[in-house]
Amino acid sequence: MVEFKLPRNSTVGTGRTFTAPPGATNVKSFRIYRWSPDNNDNPVIDTYEIDLDRIGPMVLDALIHIKNDIDPTLTFRRSCREGICGSCAMNIAGENTLACLKPIRDLQGDVAIYPLPHMPIVKDLVPNLDGAYAQLRSIDPWLKSDTLPPPDSERLQSIEERAELDGMWECILCFCCSTSCPSYWWNGDRYLGPATLLAAYRWIADSRDEYAGERLDALEDPMKLYACRTIMNCTQTCPKGLNPAKAIGRLKELQMERKG
Structure with missing residues (x-):
């Protein structure tokens, strides 16, 4: 008889609870995924009751408060706090987004926070x-040109040519899109995913780049x-309001056009 077993660290248990300070009246619970490679334990969910009157308005403010004042072992990435660097991408209340751009007031009930999925x-x-x-490196995400001699100043574009890049250059590579994609979950070793394909089309659409054919190949x-x-x-x-699916569709159209 075949015996099926879940792999180690595949189940999530209940962890510690940190209660709000006495007298707090504006309290919200944050249920946060915790796992450390330094031990063999399964992941757990720790619960932190936060006095919202003591912190800023965003989820990242709550995480920083937890790290600084409650539990210094909590580990997460963050940098700019302005939705520019993409470091604080995580799954908040079931949605991949940036903690620095997610207002706490928009979240109902307890707030579940997990790392980007899969x-x-x-x-x-x-x-x-x-x-x-x-x-990302595999698609050569930089301008490629063989024109010689190179220009002595910037490579100029018309207003219309520059406008072709809108909706793509703003990508901050937070990978919220790729980690929300079921196709990427199951084929991430071969499928490039929305973030990388958006970057690929960004350079194919750039009038200054001379390698569109090679990139499509x-x-x-x-x-x-x-x-x-x-x-x-x-x-x-996408926390920046971009449309990777549109870029992927355009790549498919270009491939069909080449086949005539």
Whole structure:
């Protein structure tokens, strides 16, 4: 008889509860995923009761308060606090987003916070993004030109040519989109994912780049591009309001146009 067992660290238990200070009247509970590679224990959910009158308005403010004043072992990434760096991307109340841009007032009930889904975890809310960045490097995300001699000043574009890049250059590589995509969950080793494909089209659409053909050749693969099933989770979850699905659709159109 076959015996099925869940892999180690596959179940999530109940962790500690940190109660609000006495006298607090504006309290909200944050239920946060905790796991450390330094031990063999399963992940747990720790609960922190926070006095909202003592912190700023965003989820990141709550996390910083927990780290500084309640539990210094909590681990997460953050930097700019302005929705520019993408460091604090995580799953908040079931949505991939940036903690620095997510108002606490928009969240009903207890707030569940997990790391970005379906990624290896370094610790607590910190995902390992090595694979995602390797995929980004694979599409050569920089301007490529063989024109000689190179210009002595900037490479000029018309207003219309520059406008073609709107909705793509604003990507901050938080990977909220890729980690919300079921196709990427199951085929992340071969499917490049929405974030990388958005970056790929950004350079193909750039009038200053001279390698559009070569870039499209590199994407002509059953999995790199065509594993996209137009589920649209990527566009729905983007904290910058971008539309990776539109860029992926345009890449598919360009491939069909080349085939005549």
